[in-house]
Amino acid sequence: MEKMKSVVKKELCVSCGCCIKVCPKDAIEVKDGIYAHINQDLCIGCGKCVTECPASIIEGEYSKIDNKVRFKKWYDYLWIFSIAYFALGFFNIIFAWLGMICFILPLLFAIFKGNKAFCNRYCDRGQLLGLIGGRLGLSRKRSPPKWMYSKYFRYGFLIFFFAMFFVMLWNTYLVFAGTKSLSQAVTVLWTFNVPWSWAYHGNIIAPWVSQYAFGFYSVMLTSTILGLLTMLLFKPRSWCVYCPMGTMTQAICKVKSMKKNKFQ
Numbered sequence: 001m002e003k004m005k006s007v008v009k010k011e012l013c014v015s016c017g018c019c020i021k022v023c024p025k026d027a028i029e030v031k032d033g034i035y036a037h038i039n040q041d042l043c044i045g046c047g048k049c050v051t052e053c054p055a056s057i058i059e060g061e062y063s064k065i066d067n068k069v070r071f072k073k074w075y076d077y078l079w080i081f082s083i084a085y086f087a088l089g090f091f092n093i094i095f096a097w098l099g100m101i102c103f104i105l106p107l108l109f110a111i112f113k114g115n116k117a118f119c120n121r122y123c124d125r126g127q128l129l130g131l132i133g134g135r136l137g138l139s140r141k142r143s144p145p146k147w148m149y150s151k152y153f154r155y156g157f158l159i160f161f162f163a164m165f166f167v168m169l170w171n172t173y174l175v176f177a178g179t180k181s182l183s184q185a186v187t188v189l190w191t192f193n194v195p196w197s198w199a200y201h202g203n204i205i206a207p208w209v210s211q212y213a214f215g216f217y218s219v220m221l222t223s224t225i226l227g228l229l230t231m232l233l234f235k236p237r238s239w240c241v242y243c244p245m246g247t248m249t250q251a252i253c254k255v256k257s258m259k260k261n262k263f264q
């Protein structure tokens with residue numbers, strides 16, 4: 001096995017952790033939730049991380065490819081949660097509230113632990129995209145354009161995404177206040193209202209609870225559709241380079257790391 005160093009362009013790293021998932025030697029860690037670091041003593045030069053990185057920012061050339069695969073851990077099967085989530089929400093919209101787990105957990109890891117453990121290990125959607133695009137071969141496996149992992153696009157998309165999220169919260173409030181009636185529809189790509197009334201069974205549940213569920217399911221469905229589109233066009237987990245949760249938690253980790261370094 002001929003080996004050479006893999007080098008991560010730290011300033012461009014989105015700390016998604018996709019490289020960690022394929023490394024057969026556990027040679028990669030995401031430092032402080034900000035950038036990936038490769039332990040050169042453990043690296044065997046297989047090149048899997050170079051191929052996998054959705055932003056294509058790991059450099060390295062290898063004369064031979066190692067066929068070793070990383071030993072699977074229990075959390076590598078969390079993609080099942082994504083499928084179960086959309087299936088349950090199809091039949092009963094109240095299950096859409098379960099998506100809050102994917103919203104709150106990344107924030108808790110970033111705020112209290114200063115890391116991106118959720119993105120790096122437990123993200124069910126990232127795993128599902130990796131599975132469909134990678135194992136099932138539905139991705140073109142091309143590098144995404146540079147603008148897609150630029151700070152301008154990532155933070156711009158974060159702002160847009162949260163603006164849309166607050167519109168959803170506002171609609172929930174209007175239903176709560178009784179000035180708007182419950183809309184039994186799912187809004188796809190913030191534009192198309194798709195009737196979803198069969199999934200509403202909630203006469204005993206307050207209408208605003210169901211409104212929030214319809215809104216949150218719309219958010220989850222929209223982001224998954226975007227993830228699938230970029231999976232088809234680029235690398236399997238290209239969504240990870242501009243996922244608003246990933247961008248936001250990396251920003252939190254950066255602030256925490258700056259504070260830590262200031263007081264040391």
Ligand code: SF4
Nearest residue numbers: 023043044046047049
């Ligand atoms: S080249 Fe292979 S062993 Fe080295 S860090 Fe990348 S995936 Fe791990």
Ligand code: SF4
Nearest residue numbers: 013014016017019053
């Ligand atoms: S962008 Fe993701 S896959 Fe690429 S080096 Fe950074 S953490 Fe690893």
